[in-house]
Amino acid sequence: MISTDPTWPAFPIVSFIGFVIVLIPMPWHLQAWNSGTCYYMAWTALGCLNAFVNSIVWADNAINVAPIWCDISTRITIGQSVGIPLASLCITRRLYNISRVSNVLTTRAEKWRVIIVDTILCVLLPMICMVFAYIVQGHRFNVFENLGCYPAIYNTLPAYFLVYMWPVVIGLVSSVYCVLSLISLFKRHKQFREFVQSGSALTVNRYYRLMALACIEILFTTPLGIYELYSNGASGALQPWLGWDDTHFNFSLVLEVPAIIWRSNKSLLIPLELGRWVLPLCAFTFFAFFGFAEEARRHYRMVLRFFSARFASLRLFVFKARFPVARSAITKHDLPVHRLPSEDVLPPYVAYPKPPLPTHSYDILNKPSKLAFTDFPHDKSAFALTLSSTPGTPLSPCSSCTLVTAFSDRASFTTLPSAPNSPYSP
Known part of the structure; x- marks a missing residue:
């Protein structure tokens, strides 16, 4: 398989590694009830896996070989463009509530209330955006060589309000929460440390790492959303909205675009390449903040001890199977017992006759x-x-x-x- 992608096979490798490493901190964030962080990991991992599969299947062709997968893949692409910023919004919202030192989530009811709100934001809203995208979807999907399946959004005015504006709006709301969190943190620094150390699962170092991740996410989300709005407007003339039937005319069409065509057009090359490389970047950024923390190193040691014990048990099992004589000695924790041959065993005891008594009584x-x-x-x-x-x-x-x-x-x-x-x- 000869790919026309100049970065082949770097992108499949990087995207798969991003899919794996972003899920590593999941257990201890679930333990700390960080639902926003968990949704961030889930959407990022799903996006990296989607990009990995597309880059493998369509590495050297633009043929519609998996139409059902492309229907699913395009929905994932639309969902991740909104799900990752919404997860970042949930993170900054929780950090803002903690920085105000207003209340502590001690009861299960309060924790479940936060999880329900984060689930509505990170799961329900992306699904609603998927439905909105279908309204302005011109045909079934596009297949780009080296990239795979891609949504086919009709370049009309309602598309900017139903699809393209959400990352920008969510990024601006997250920016407001982030700025308010920093202001509250500077005003109540001493109270904040006492609040975090009062038995909460969120440590001070983890709070600062979440705040840094949220700031970086805001710095990337809003500018990228604005650039997407600009690139879609500059890629072609804005078409008028003439109704549902006109937009979905010949909806079963699948547009297959070779790499030589879309790579020669800079208005397509930059946004398409930037859109796929930003997913592994989010994964590696998250792992850089949380993959080397103290709790991460503690879990790494636990996993290492677990596999070391299993490997030692496997070696002992193989040793017992190969050396059965030594197996009995190892299982009984004693030296092997040497048994004499049957001919060397002493005969049973025989009573010898006593000498006769003297005749004189x-x-x-x-x-x-x-x-x-x-x-x-x-x-x-x-x-x-x-x-x-x-x-x-x-x-x-x-x-x-x-x-x-x-x-x-x-x-x-x-x-x-x-x-x-x-x-x-x-």
């Missing part, structure tokens, strides 16, 4: 004379045979023949040291 009253070796039975062969038939332990170096040799040699037996005398001995 005695009791404690009639003390017998000193026992001699002759009192034992003289049938040594039978006793030796009994011992020899008794199984011995496999690990014993001596088997049954040892006892036979010991009892058959009377001389060696008598040389053994004698036991101490019994107390009953005379």
Whole structure:
């Protein structure tokens, strides 16, 4: 795919990165009930995603290959042109209420009231502007090579009041709120710090960042809106409004414009290129203010620890699967148990026969004379045979023949040291 766009593939990459990074601070702004900021992120992300898809599909052609998508894309384009300034207006309005130190939003009812008002401004009004744009829509849509789908607004006087004037009006209202916020902030600086630090989720640093973002947004919104009014008026003669039927005549027409045509016309080149590059600029500007803050770095560390723990668990799982012997040792937190082969296991315990008692009986009253070796039975062969038939332990170096040799040699037996005398001995 060879694109005629001199910035290819910079714009698809930048727009997709803008779509991702502008949504990163969303969780902690939702936690702080910053509905205006969340709507700003949502509209900016939606605009970047829309521009990314259009720049990929129509990178090298101007053919109407996705008419349903173009119907949706043109509505998104009209909605974002109003939704982003309205979100900025909600931000400056909330900052103005905080700078006056009038009241603290402590109850859920008060917080929900603010969210409902912001939702009406940032969702309902852009949808109304989409309907207004349909009134002055000359045909279905236009397809510009390298840019994709674009609304086809008939250049007539009602179009300036229904479509083009809204960014300028919203930017002026936001400017008024911003100036009033700065004046109130300078007058009540000490009270403001006490108000913000009184348990509110909005910190002082976050307030200043929101104020800086609102000021930058105002500096860009109003001049760009005025330039759009000028470029639309200078691009062609202003057509008279002759009614609904005349405006929507041959409404199914789709105008396909190659890049060599619209890039050669400066009255089209500048506003079209400026309109698509301003979306990633809004995304990167927002991330520059809120993507490196303290709460952002804290969440980055939490995400890093989460994925580090999951990666360590994955490595341990792979290690267990590859080394099953070590797996048992790791799961039991102990050394592997060595088991002897079956032939090395000791046999069960066998009770050996006791030696026969002496034939001479005695009791404690009639003390017998000193026992001699002759009192034992003289049938040594039978006793030796009994011992020899008794199984011995496999690990014993001596088997049954040892006892036979010991009892058959009377001389060696008598040389053994004698036991101490019994107390009953005379």
